[in-house]
Structures are given as C-alpha cells and as structure tokens.
Amino acid sequence: MVEPAVTDALIAAHSLTREEYDRVVVILGRAPTYTELGIFSVMWSEHCSYKSSKVHLQTFPTSGPRILQGPGENAGVVDLGDGLAAVFKVESHNHPSYIEPYQGAATGVGGIIRDIFTMGARPIALLDSLRFGPLHEARNRYLMGGVVGGISGYGNAVGVPTVGGEVLFADCYSHNPLVNVLCLGMAQADKLFFGRAGGIGNPVFYVGAKTGRDGIHGATMASETFDERSEERRPTVQVGDPFREKLLIEACLELMRTDALVGIQDMGAAGLTCSSCEMASRGGTGVEVDVRLVPRREEGMTPYEVMLSESQERMLLVARRGTEEVVRGIFARYDLDAVVVGRVTGDGLMRVRDGSRIVAEIPVKGLVAEAPVYRRPTVRPAWQDEVQRLDLDAIPLPRDYGAALCRLLASPSIACKATVWEQYDHMLFVNTVVGPGADAVVLRLKGAEGGIALAMDGNGRYTFLDPFIGGVIAVAEAARNVVVSGAEPVAVTNCLNFGDPTRPEIMWQFTEAVRGMAAACQALQTPVTGGNVSFYNETTGKAIFPTPIVGMLGVLGHISHATTPAWKAAGDLVVLLGESREDLGGSEYLQVCHGMIQGRPPTVDLETERRIQRCCLEAIRAGVVRSAHDCSEGGLAVALAEGCITDPDRPIGVEVSVPGMLRPDALLFGETQSRIVVSLREADLGRLQAIADRHGVPVTALGRTGGSRFVCRGRTYHIDLSLAVLDQAWRGSLSAFFRHR
Amino acid sequence: MRFGIIVFPGSNCELDCRWVLENVLGQQTELVWHKETALGDYDCLILPGGFAHGDYLRTGAIARFSPVMAAVERHARRGGLVLGICNGFQVLCEAGLLPGALLRNTTMHFLCRQVHIRVETAATPFTNACTRGQVLRIPINHNEGRYYADEATVARLTANDQVVFRYVTAGGEPTEAANPNGSLQNIAGICNEGRNVLGLMPHPERAAEALLGSADGRLLFASVLRSARTASATPR
Numbered sequence: 003m004v005e006p007a008v009t010d011a012l013i014a015a016h017s018l019t020r021e022e023y024d025r026v027v028v029i030l031g032r033a034p035t036y037t038e039l040g041i042f043s044v045m046w047s048e049h050c051s052y053k054s055s056k057v058h059l060q061t062f063p064t065s066g067p068r069i070l071q072g073p074g075e076n077a078g079v080v081d082l083g084d085g086l087a088a089v090f091k092v093e094s095h096n097h098p099s100y101i102e103p104y105q106g107a108a109t110g111v112g113g114i115i116r117d118i119f120t121m122g123a124r125p126i127a128l129l130d131s132l133r134f135g136p137l138h139e140a141r142n143r144y145l146m147g148g149v150v151g152g153i154s155g156y157g158n159a160v161g162v163p164t165v166g167g168e169v170l171f172a173d174c175y176s177h178n179p180l181v182n183v184l185c186l187g188m189a190q191a192d193k194l195f196f197g198r199a200g201g202i203g204n205p206v207f208y209v210g211a212k213t214g215r216d217g218i219h220g221a222t223m224a225s226e227t228f229d230e231r232s233e234e235r236r237p238t239v240q241v242g243d244p245f246r247e248k249l250l251i252e253a254c255l256e257l258m259r260t261d262a263l264v265g266i267q268d269m270g271a272a273g274l275t276c277s278s279c280e281m282a283s284r285g286g287t288g289v290e291v292d293v294r295l296v297p298r299r300e301e302g303m304t305p306y307e308v309m310l311s312e313s314q315e316r317m318l319l320v321a322r323r324g325t326e327e328v329v330r331g332i333f334a335r336y337d338l339d340a341v342v343v344g345r346v347t348g349d350g351l352m353r354v355r356d357g358s359r360i361v362a363e364i365p366v367k368g369l370v371a372e373a374p375v376y377r378r379p380t381v382r383p384a385w386q387d388e389v390q391r392l393d394l395d396a397i398p399l400p401r402d403y404g405a406a407l408c409r410l411l412a413s414p415s416i417a418c419k420a421t422v423w424e425q426y427d428h429m430l431f432v433n434t435v436v437g438p439g440a441d442a443v444v445l446r447l448k449g450a451e452g453g454i455a456l457a458m459d460g461n462g463r464y465t466f467l468d469p470f471i472g473g474v475i476a477v478a479e480a481a482r483n484v485v486v487s488g489a490e491p492v493a494v495t496n497c498l499n500f501g502d503p504t505r506p507e508i509m510w511q512f513t514e515a516v517r518g519m520a521a522a523c524q525a526l527q528t529p530v531t532g533g534n535v536s537f538y539n540e541t542t543g544k545a546i547f548p549t550p551i552v553g554m555l556g557v558l559g560h561i562s563h564a565t566t567p568a569w570k571a572a573g574d575l576v577v578l579l580g581e582s583r584e585d586l587g588g589s590e591y592l593q594v595c596h597g598m599i600q601g602r603p604p605t606v607d608l609e610t611e612r613r614i615q616r617c618c619l620e621a622i623r624a625g626v627v628r629s630a631h632d633c634s635e636g637g638l639a640v641a642l643a644e645g646c647i648t649d650p651d652r653p654i655g656v657e658v659s660v661p662g663m664l665r666p667d668a669l670l671f672g673e674t675q676s677r678i679v680v681s682l683r684e685a686d687l688g689r690l691q692a693i694a695d696r697h698g699v700p701v702t703a704l705g706r707t708g709g710s711r712f713v714c715r716g717r718t719y720h721i722d723l724s725l726a727v728l729d730q731a732w733r734g735s736l737s738a739f740f741r742h743r
Numbered sequence: 744m745r746f747g748i749i750v751f752p753g754s755n756c757e758l759d760c761r762w763v764l765e766n767v768l769g770q771q772t773e774l775v776w777h778k779e780t781a782l783g784d785y786d787c788l789i790l791p792g793g794f795a796h797g798d799y800l801r802t803g804a805i806a807r808f809s810p811v812m813a814a815v816e817r818h819a820r821r822g823g824l825v826l827g828i829c830n831g832f833q834v835l836c837e838a839g840l841l842p843g844a845l846l847r848n849t850t851m852h853f854l855c856r857q858v859h860i861r862v863e864t865a866a867t868p869f870t871n872a873c874t875r876g877q878v879l880r881i882p883i884n885h886n887e888g889r890y891y892a893d894e895a896t897v898a899r900l901t902a903n904d905q906v907v908f909r910y911v912t913a914g915g916e917p918t919e920a921a922n923p924n925g926s927l928q929n930i931a932g933i934c935n936e937g938r939n940v941l942g943l944m945p946h947p948e949r950a951a952e953a954l955l956g957s958a959d960g961r962l963l964f965a966s967v968l969r970s971a972r973t974a975s976a977t978p979r
Contacts, residue, residue: 151852158794158886243797427855429946432759448762
C-alpha cells in the first residue's frame with residue numbers, strides 16, 4: 003500500500019512541533035516516511051522521552067550502598083543482602099483509566115508487572131495509589147468501581163497479590179483520576195537481566211500475545227490534556243488478558259534460568275518501537291525488524307500500525323545465536339508465540355522492513371539520546387499567596403469535638419478501605435505479615451530472617467498549597483510509614499502526576515515539588531531508583547492538584563520487628579514522640595469541618611524528621627514499643643482512634659489527655675509532621691525515654707489503653723465516645739457508597 | 744509422604760502449597776504440569792488455587808479437559824487422596840469428582856478475607872486431626888465461591904455426612920452474616936461418598952503459620968499425614 007504523504011497537518015496530528023519536525027529532518031538528512039514520523043512521534047512524546055522533566059529528575063540522589071540499579075532501566079534494584087535483590091517501580095495509568103476505568107487500571111497493572119519480571123525478578127507484590135473525585139457523584143463511583151474492579155480482575159488472575167496502597171479523594175480528581183501502580187519483585191542479585199540488545203547477529207524474538215490495532219498512539223494520548231470528547235478515545239485503550247500475562251511471566255522466568263537470554267524488554271508504551279530502539283540504545287547497537295514476521299490478530303495492518311500498536315502481554319528479547327530452539331521450546335510449553343522478527347546489527351540504526359521493502363531507517367541515537375530536552379519556563383502562580391493565607395481567628399472552634407472526630411474518621415480519605423482491598427488477593431505467596439490498612443505493608447523474606455516494608459504516599463492538597471513542602475512531606479511521610487512498621491527506609495520509586503508542562507505555573511509546581519523530594523531523599527538517605535512522570539493531567543484546562551506519589555522500600559533486619567498501629571493490650575502507656583504545633587493549614591480537618599483548602603501545609607525540619615525516625619526504629623528493634631503509628635491526615639486524635647479500632651478482632655479503648663497550649667482543634671486535628679504515636683508496657687517507659695534522649699526526641703505521655711471507650715479530655719476540649727461509634731464512622735463510611743445489590 | 748501438586752496454566756497457589764508442605768511440614772512435593780497423562784506414585788494430589796486456563800468460560804470448565812484430569816480421576820477412583828483448594832474445588836466439581844457447583848458470590852465481587860469455618864465431621868482423611876465442631880480461622884480468596892447443588896444432592900450430602908466445613912461466626916454459629924458468599928447452608932467444603940476427595944473454598948495453606956495470622960489450616964495437612972500413618976484411616 004502507499005503510505006500517506008507527510009504534510010503539515012499530519013505532523014501536527016502527530017503532536018510534533020515545527021522545531022521537533024525540523025530536528026527529525028536533520029537527524030535523517032531527509033524528510034521522514036509516514037512510518038518514521040509515527041516512530042518519532044511516540045519516541046519523542048512526553049511519556050516516552052521525559053523531555054520536560056529530564057533536567058529536573060537529574061537532581062534526585064540516585065546512588066547508595068544498597069542501590070544495584072538506579073534510574074534508566076525498566077526498574078530499580080536494591081540489594082537486600084544474602085544474595086537477594088528487590089526490584090521495584092511505580093507507573094501511572096491515569097489517562098486510560100479515565101477513558102475506560104476497568105481496562106485502563108487492568109493494563110496498568112499488567113504493564114508494571116512486565117517491567118519487573120523483565121529484570122529477572124518474580125513479581126511478588128503490587129500496591130496502588132489511587133485518587134478520585136468525591137463519591138457522592140455517581141460518575142466518580144463508576145470510575146472508582148471500574149478501577150478497583152480492573153486491579154482486582156487483572157491482579158488476582160495474573161497471580162501477583164495486591165498487598166496495599168492508598169486511596170484519597172478530592173474534587174480536582176473528578177475529571178482526571180490517578181491510578182499509580184507499584185510492583186515489587188524478588189531476584190537473585192547476581193541473576194539480573196537488562197533491556198540491552200547485545201551481540202551483533204543475535205536473533206530478536208517477539209514473544210507473547212499477538213499484535214492488534216489496540217492502543218495505537220496510547221503514549222501520545224498520555225501526553226495530551228483531555229476535553230469533553232475524551233471518551234471518544236476509548237479505542238486507544240488496550241484490553242488486558244491476565245491469563246496470557248501469567249503464562250508470559252512463567253515462560254520468561256523459565257527462560258532466564260537457561261543461558262539463552264541476552265536482553266529482554268516489555269513492549270509497553272509505544273510497543274515494538276520503544277522496546278526495540280531502547281534496547282539497541284542501551285546495547286550501543288542497532289536493530290532490524292521485519293514487521294511481516296510479527297504475529298498478528300488482525301488483517302491488513304500497515305507497518306505503521308504494527309510498530310505503534312500497544313497490544314498487551316508482549317515482550318521483545320534478544321537470545322544468543324544458536325539457542326533459538328531453547329527459546330521456542332519454553333514458550334511452546336506455555337502455548338505462547340515466540341518468533342524471530344529480526345536481529346541485532348552493528349550499524350546503530352533502527353531498520354524496519356516490510357518484507358524486502360525498508361519502511362524506516364533511523365539512527366537509534368537520534369530517537370533516544372538526541373530526543374528533545376526542554377527546560378520549560380516556570381512562574382509561581384499569582385494565586386499561590388491567596389491560597390496560603392489563613393486567618394485562624396476567623397475559624398470557629400468545634401462545638402462538639404467528638405462529632406468533629408467522627409466526621410474526620412468517616413471522611414473517605416481517612417476511612418477504612420477494607421471494602422476496596424478485600425477485592426484484592428493480598429495473601430498470595432504467603433508472605434504478607436502486615437497487610438493492607440496499616441501504615442506500610444510488611445512481607446517476610448522466605449528463607450531469610452528479615453523482611454521488607456513498602457508504603458506509598460503523596461498529599462496533593464499539601465503540594466497544591468506549597469509544592470516544595472508537599473514534595474518534602476511525600477518522602478518524609480512515606481519513610482515514616484515504613485519506620486513505624488519496623489523497617490529502615492532504603493530506597494524510593496516515584497510517580498509524578500502533574501498538569502500541562504507547557505504552562506509555566508504547572509512547571510513551577512513540578513520543579514518545586516522535585517526540589518522538595520530531592521532534599522528529603524538526600525536527608526533521609528533514600529536514593530531514587532526510578533519512576534514515572536505523568537504530565538497533562540487536566541481536562542478542559544483544569545489541572546489536578548500536583549500529586550507526587552512516593553513508593554518507599556524499607557528493610558526489616560528481623561521479621562519480628564514488624565509493628566502495627568493497633569494497641570496490643572489494655573493497660574499499656576500511650577506516648578507521643580515529637581512535638582505538636584499549630585498546624586491547621588492544609589489539614590483534612592479544615593477541609594472536612596470548614597470546607598477550606600487553605601493555608602500553609604506543616605513544614606518539616608528534615609534533621610528533626612531523621613532523628614524521630616531513628617528513635618522510633620531503635621525503640622522497635624529493642625522491643626520497647628508494642629504499637630507505632632504515624633500522625634498524618636486528621637492529626638493526633640485520628641491516630642489515637644485508629645490505635646483503638648484498626649484491629650477488628652481486638653478493639654481496645656484509650657483514655658488520654660493531650661497537653662499543650664495550642665488551640666484545641668490544632669492540638670487534636672492539626673497535622674504537624676515528625677510525630678509518631680507509640681504504645682508500650684509501663685515498665686518500658688524508662689528505656690523509651692533513654693532512647694529518645696539519645697536522639698533528642700521529645701516524649702509526651704498521653705495516657706493509657708483499655709476499656710471500650712475513646713476518652714480524650716483536656717482543659718478546653720472533651721471527647722468520650724464508645725468504640726462502636728468510632729468503628730461505625732470509620733469502617734462504615736466507604737462501604738455505604740458501594741452497597742451491594 | 745509424597746504430594747503431587749497439579750499445575751494448570753493460570754494456577755497460582757502451587758508454590759504456596761509446596762512451601763507449607765515442604766518447609767512447615769517437612770514432606771516431599773512435586774509439581775505436575777497439566778499436560779501430563781500419567782502420574783507418579785503420590786499419596787495425595789492437590790489441585791491448588793488460582794485461575795486455571797484463566798477461568799475463562801466458567802471456573803474450572805476448561806481445566807476439566809486438561810490431559811492430566813483423566814489421571815487425577817483414576818487416582819481418585821482407586822481411593823487415592825485428592826484435595827481441591829478454591830479453584831481446585833471448582834475444577835473437581837466441573838470434573839464430576841464432587842457434586843454441585845460454585846457460583847458467583849452474592850456480593851458480586853471478589854472477596855479476600857479471614858473467615859471462620861466449623862469442622863462438621865472429623866471422619867475424613869482431611870479432618871481426622873480436628874474435632875467435630877471445632878472452629879478454624881482460615882482465609883477465603885474467590886469471586887465464585889457460592890456453593891450450590893439441588894435439594895436432593897444437598898440432602899444426600901447431609902445424610903452421608905459429606906458436608907465437611909461450614910462458614911460460621913467466631914463463636915461457631917452458621918449465621919447469614921457469617922456466610923461470605925451466599926453458599927447454600929453456609930457450605931464451605933464437601934467430600935465425595937468415598938471420603939477420599941475433598942474440596943473447600945478457604946485456603947488452608949494461607950493459615951499454616953502463626954506469623955501470617957493463623958496456623959489452623961495446618962490441621963488439614965496434619966490430618967492427611969495422620970491418615971497415611973494409620974491404616975484404619977485410609978480411604979475405603
């Protein structure tokens with residue numbers, strides 16, 4: 003067939019600017035063919051090229067004694083000792099999930115799993131960080147139901163447990179929900195695989211599902227904002243097949259136990275195009291593929307369509323010459339296609355053939371290393387001062403502090419998410435020691451004494467009010483969540499969800515948030531091992547809250563250090579580590595009880611943060627504390643209430659008094675950072691005090707566990723509620739929105 | 744004892760069963776791929792949880808045609824022990840080795856949570872280390888776990904003491920609230936007339952170590968070991 007002529011209109015339809023197109027012509031030394039235009043368009047899309055974020059991401063600390071692989075590969079790798087390595091990464095699937103929530107979320111899960119096993123790791127856990135609009139709107143319930151259904155449907159069937167994550171709600175996500183999925187895999191540290199096309203003449207295999215027309219230009223779609231007609235793009239969303247992916251995992255892991263494999267990469271965004279030229283780029287080689295050889299499930303596909311298809315459950319791999327039969331034999335066992343579609347070359351070119359005809363011939367360097375890089379203009383929004391202004395004197399104190407606490411506990415962002423995570427298999431592989439619902443999940447390491455902890459965190463409201471502080475807190479809180487679970491935070495993966503980067507206000511939010519995250523990662527010694535940037539999260543010009551999501555990996559020296567927020571016995575002391583300030587700015591309380599998204603979020607002194615984390619971890623390791631819980635959304639009162647009711651089998655009351663001269667609502671519901679609530683046997687208070695003194699951490703005894711009521715009183719406030727009332731508020735809230743038929 | 748764990752494409756609990764049998768109970772296991780047509784000499788076969796053949800069409804509907812199933816049936820007819828867990832239970836029903844069917848949960852969605860089940864009979868090779876009426880805490884993990892059979896079949900199951908587990912409250916009451924999926928008469932597990940084939944929806948291998956929240960599931964495996972040792976307890 004004759005390919006369309008490359009016209010200005012066609013160039014614009016491929017989202018390439020005039021300057022970018024001119025650059026293509028310089029790289030090729032001629033005008034591109036239609037197929038070449040398609041290839042450049044996806045490779046230079048924001049999604050694949052990181053052209054607007056690259057210069058900023060380079061400011062993250064990325065190395066450390068435990069880091070075996072930093073950014074640049076399919077996933078980051080962390081050394082766990084004993085020859086074991088943790089492979090992990092987070093990715094977004096926001097745009098597809100808005101257009102088609104079930105399949106969008108499902109294929110998000112499938113994509114990140116492939117990024118993990120491609121490194122030679124068995125995927126053993128998934129977490130997701132989700133953001134939706136308020137649930138009183140039917141469409142948001144539809145989106146959330148679809149996304150949760152997609153994660154459940156795909157994750158359960160593919161055989162990777164979804165062990166945790168978080169779900170938060172705000173108006174700004176109504177037209178742009180966030181679906182960020184993290185996958186963790188376990189590998190032998192000396193048996194890692196990389197996406198490199200090495201060895202000139204080696205065969206390039208296409209394995210997995212057949213190629214269809216689904217998902218063409220998905221990467222480009224993810225690099226544009228939405229409008230009222232976005233639903234018409236449903237055909238660009240791919241359809242996932244978890245069964246096929248399960249077979250692909252097993253077949254690839256089996257192949258990795260042979261010596262046939264040279265390099266391997268998932269065909270994700272931009273499909274065959276991205277996988278082949280990235281592999282060649284990393285290998286310093288070239289690659290030649292013949293689209294005629296690609297297994298297809300639709301007739302009459304053009305080379306352009308084959309190269310740009312984002313059909314799911316496909317991998318590209320390079321095998322050692324002479325091992326072709328080994329590869330074919332393993333994939334045949336799983337009834338999967340494994341076809342040689344090309345070979346590695348030494349000419350540094352990506353050459354695409356359609357039989358004898360060459361339809362694209364592009365220097366790999368031009369596509370990858372010479373892709374455009376932008377330092378886009380930034381400007382602090384004119385409204386920033388306005389949203390930061392907060393006059394506390396104008397905010398009335400609650401009449402009934404108990405009622406305010408119940409409203410906070412019932413706020414969907416704080417409320418129990420069991421109705422969500424009960425739909426996920428969170429126990430497969432029998433590793434889940436602390437499952438969903440705690441500050442972090444804790445998994446044991448089979449055959450070793452230790453374990454790992456994982457948390458995801460990111461507060462869009464804070465980042466909206468102050469992007470730098472929001473970035474700091476995303477890291478600090480994720481680390482704190484891992485610490486209170488008994489683990490030492492060691493490495494970060496992240497997903498940066500922002501609006502349109504060509505708008506200077508958005509770019510300012512981005513650079514500030516990255517600056518905050520980099521500072522916190524530096525101070526807490528948790529290098530960034532990779533991640534994902536998702537721009538263009540806006541619909542009809544209205545952006546989401548800037549939402550950096552941090553995935554924090556922690557290591558437990560011994561699995562017995564695993565700690566949860568729930569009180570363990572009546573009669574224990576309840577103690578606050580850290581200090582409370584008058585931090586109501588940006589709080590859940592201001593939003594829920596006063597309808598305000600206003601003020602400066604709480605600041606974080608990173609040295610103080612570090613000390614309190616060290617202190618808590620030492621106390622856990624010494625066996626001094628029996629429960630530990632981060633004070634976050636909803637403040638101290640919510641943290642104390644959660645201590646009472648998070649263990650459904652064993653609710654335990656509490657009687658406390660929170661001392662301090664602050665306004666009582668700030669004392670109870672303020673969100674000062676660097677605070678941890680712990681409980682301990684009375685006899686251990688001296689030991690805790692000694693540890694805290696050594697770290698310079700203030701210790702405040704609040705009261706004692708026991709009984710079946712939540713009693714919290716001081717000079718200016720008073721709460722006395724039965725645990726049944728708290729439980730109903732917290733546990734009943736979310737399920738009320740999803741009543742079964 | 745030698746356990747054969749049948750692996751269908753899409754099974755995913757085979758490694759967990761192997762872990763518990765080998766590392767917790769010190770037994771030998773072998774994974775058996777579904778394309779095998781002859782089985783080695785196993786004391787007990789396990790059909791593990793997961794999504795055999797993607798559970799496409801209907802849970803277990805394609806798996807019953809896997810080549811290995813003829814050998815599983817021969818093993819069962821000879822009186823050999825067969826334990827179907829979750830998806831394995833669904834496959835056994837589809838294959839006709841157990842009566843009834845597993846329908847979609849009445850909640851209309853997947854459910855993964857700890858539940859309580861009551862041992863209704865200790866007179867099986869899978870429950871002889873339990874006592875009748877004993878309440879076990881074992882998690883479920885399924886989308887299609889609602890046991891259903893016609894009246895005559897349920898009457899026969901009851902009369903023959905083939906209902907092995909029922910969903911109950913922590914206190915042991917088979918209430919509607921304790922029934923997570925709408926199963927008929929709270930049925931969580933049944934055996935065949937010969938009592939050598941057991942299917943249950945809860946996952947005993949996920950409750951075999953206190954570290955993970957419950958070790959009650961170990962009793963099922965301990966029962967199998969005990970029945971192998973006691974000649975009188977072997978299947979008729």
